[in-house]
Structures are given as structure tokens and as C-alpha cells.
Amino acid sequence: MSGVNTAFDQEQFQRAFLAAIYQAEQAHTGSGVELVQQLRAQPGFNVYRNTVLKASVDALAANYPSVVQLVGLDWFRAVALIHVSQTPPENVCLIEYGEQFADFLRHFEGAAELPYLADVAVLDRDWTECHIAADTIALDAAQLAALAPQDLLTRVLQPAAAVRWHWSPTQPAYSIWQAQRGGAAVQDDLVWQGEGALLSRVEGQVIWQPASLGMCHFLDACVAGDDLQSAAARAMGVEPALDVAQLLSSLIQAQVFAG
Amino acid sequence: MQTNLGAGLSLKPQHFGEAVQYRAGQMWFEVHPENYLMAGGPRLAWLEAVRNQHQLSLHGVSLSLAGAAAPDQQHLQRLANLIDRVQPALISEHLAWSTLDGHYFPDLLPMPRTNAVLDRVAANIAQTQDTLKRRIAIENPSHYLQMAQHDWSETDFLTELTRRTGCGLLLDVNNVYVSAHNLGYDAVAYLDALPATAIDEIHLAGHSEDHDADARLLIDSHDAAVAPAVWQLYRHLIGRIGPRPTLIERDDKIPAFGELLAEREQAQQILTASGAEQCLA
Secondary structure, three states: OOOOOOOOOHHHHHHHHHHHHOOOOOOOOOHHHHHHHHHHOOOOHHHHHHHHHHHHHHHHHHHOHHHHHHHOHHHHHHHHHHHHHHOOOOOOOHHHOOOOHHHHHHHOHHHOOOOOHHHHHHHHHHHHHHHHOOOOOEOOHHHHHOOOHHHHHOOOOOEOOOOEEEEEOOOOHHHHHHHHHOOOOOOOOOOOOOEEEEEEEEOOEEEEEEEOHHHHHHHHHHHOOOOHHHHHHHHHHHOOOOOHHHHHHHHHHOOOEEO | OOOOOOEEEEOOHHHHHHHHHOOOOOOEEEEOHHHHOOOOOHHHHHHHHHHOOOEEEEEOOOOOOOOOOOOOHHHHHHHHHHHHHHOOOEEEEEOOEEEEOOEEEEEEEOOOOOHHHHHHHHHHHHHHHHHHOOOOEEEOOOOOOOOOOOOOOHHHHHHHHHHHHOOEEEEEHHHHHHHHHHHOOOHHHHHHHOOHHHEEEEEEEOOEEOOOOOOOOEEOOOOOOOOHHHHHHHHHHHHHHOOOOEEEEOOOOOOOHHHHHHHHHHHHHHHHHHHHHHHHO
């Protein structure tokens, strides 16, 4: 029990151990670095390397199931490994890992032939964020119906925590994504144009529907604190034919607003 | 420990429904709290539904108690909130590290057991117990590396931690078997060296052989049934210390719920027989 290791630097050891796992350059020297040099020469070191990398890749695969289905598990794991090495998890809750994965795919040259992939990844991420968001009480249609017309127009509607929407300007990402989620093939008659998606949570289940550009602008305006009248004006600015009453009704039905 | 826990199972999402329905005295379930620290949603609701029928154990994998840094206060607070919500019978963590500089490295990484590290781990456990206002049990990890730098044997190190902090021990018998094989020590002597009164919980799991290395390492893979040699060590341990809450741990290649129940029943029978023996003695 003698204190022979009083000079041992615990944090330096951790840093060197991780550098060895990610096979990164290790600039420093010292007792912790020397110990890691001994350890990485043993076959057992690979057990740690494999586990850290595999657990991170597994977490990405679990969080991005539609991307996995589109590209196949082998391609996904190879590409995820690059992301995992560049951007290890920041949160110990691995269901929250992958916040930057869609952006990574958007700039990853190897995915250039699949221009919709990053937007599909955004929708996978949106699904997760809806799944784990705080529980809130949904706005009831009767609450709005009880308002006088002037009060209704000046009412600010707040989207619930478990709601996400995404407009993909040039790719039919929603059609491709929802086909993967439903386990179906993408339809042959897919029209190659921009699309939006709305995800919300009803009785614990994440549900989704197509979102028009007007709907996305309407919801953006609600988040910015616009009242109903001005949010509707913003939406009709990009989609003049928008039926605002119909829009409001479908959003309330999907429990998009907090009560 | 004033609990009436017998043998329990790792709770997996695919078994939520069956777990809620299942009825048996002394059954309990264990989860990684990291999978339930979200703000809301169906997973928490599922966990609460299971909790309404069964006792729970929260088995953490990410507090990084053997790291140089103090436990993350925000994480501890989220853990405290979950504890408030599900009132677990048992709370445990590992003698390992997994975080550094705001990143999480999902494994239970090793640390030399030096005097300075002992001070650090003891302080980290004390801080955790103070924040959670609960005793936690510390689990022995699996080992794959020889380190000449240890000042302490693992059993002495763990015993000293219980003495300094009042923490308990979670003795993973499969980890003892795997580590004894990989590092070349005597598993029975290891089990016998730990103080019986400190052992709050026991883990049993399956392991596999490493195909990548020539070293014939055993890997703590949690993807198979408990091995016969591990059952033998378990019987030896229970013979010495008496019954303890015992978990059948399975994290990969998850079989049908019924298959896990059969394995759990095997542990329960050993516990019941030991309990009866103690009554007669």
C-alpha cells in the first residue's frame, strides 16, 4: 500500500487513453502517457476501443433508423464511425446522441449522390426529439371556440414541447422518410420537389403528416410570439391560397399547441 | 438492507408489456437510468407502469466515479429527479470512468488503483450519496488489461471505499469470472475477500470469447445465458453470505421474456434454499 504512484496524473492518463482509443496524436509525455503506451500494446486494449466505438455507432444506428434503411447497415456503420470519431457523444443519455449527424451527412462527400439523406436524418432526429420531449397539456378546440373573434385573432398559440416541423426546400424528404418509417418502398410516382413534415405526439405516440410551406411559416411565427392574425398573414405571404381555418383545425387535432 | 428482493431481470423495452403483467413474489427489474432521464414521453410512462407493479433498481453506467473530475452536478440532479419519481429499492454505479471534458465515452474504462485515485473515487462516491441522499452500491468492472501500477488489490480497494463512504457493493460474479480468467487470478479467493455485510446486490450475466485476439480473452458481453462456472461461483458466494438481490443481466441478443424468466427462476431457487437454510440454522 505504499504511495509509489503519487506522481501519477489521473487526468493525463484519461486523455492519453482516449487518444489511443481514437488513434489520435498524443503530444504530451508523462506517467499517464507512459502507462497508456504499455496498455495499448496488450490485446485487451482493443476490447475498450471496440466497445467505445461500437456503442457510439449502435446509438447512432438506433437513433437514425430511416437513414439505416436507405443506405444499408454496412454503409451506415462505416460512415457513422467517421462521425463518431469526430464528434463523440456529449450527453450520457445516448438517445440524445446525434444532434450534429444530419449536418455531418449534408457535408459528407460520400453522400453527395443521396442529396435527400441529410433531410431524412433531420426527420429521424425530429422523431426522437418528439419522443422524449416534456409532457404538456394540449390546447382544446373548445378553448379557442369560446373566445370572442377579436380575442381569437390576438391569441398567441404556443407549440407544445413534443412538436417539430421541417421544410426541405428541394427534396421530397418527407415522402422518402415516411416510407421508411412505414416499412414501405418509396412510390414510383414520387414528385421530385420540396416538401415539409409535421411531427407531434398524441397519447405517447409520435405521429406525422405532410406540412405545407405555409404551415411551416405559420408555426415559425407562433414560436416567435406572433399572434394568430399575424402568424396567418406570414403564412399566407408564402402560400396565398392557404385555408387558415382548415390549417388551425388540423394542427389542433394533431395536438400541436400547448393548452 | 431492508428489502424483500429476490432474483430480478434487466428491463428491456421489448418486454415492457410482459413485465407489467408478470406477478411473482420478490421479482424486481433493473434499468440504466441514462435511458430514462428524458423530460417526458412514453418511455417514462412505461417505466412508471412497471414500477407500479414491481420494485426497481437504477444501475448507472455514466457517473465516471473513477475519473479525475467530480460527478457532473446536472447529471446528478436529473438522476435525483428520476429517483424521486420511481423510488428505486437499489441504486448502483461502477468502479470505472467514462466521461472527460464534456464528452461521454460509452464504456466502463479502467483506472490504476493508486492511493490518490482512492481518495478521488471516495470523494466522488461521497458527493454522489450526499446529492442523492441515498447509499449507492459500487460494481466491480470486467478487466482486460494487466496494470503494474496498482497500489491496491481490487477487493481491498472496494472494501476501503465501503469503509470510507458507507457505500455498498454490487458484486458482479460474471465480471469476477471474466477478469480472473483474463488477468490470471483466483475467482473464489476474490469472492471470499469481500466483506459480506457490504454486498447489497449481485449480478449474473453471460460472457463470450474474443474472436479478434490471440490472447483468448473472455468478454463481458451480456449476450448469452449465465455460464455453468458462473452459477458455481454464485452458489459458493450465496453459501457464504446468504441471500442477496440478484440480477440476471442481459443487454444484447435479448431472448423471449420466458427464457429470461427461466434463468431468473434458477437464481431464485438458490436464494430461496439459502434463505430456508438460514432460518433453520
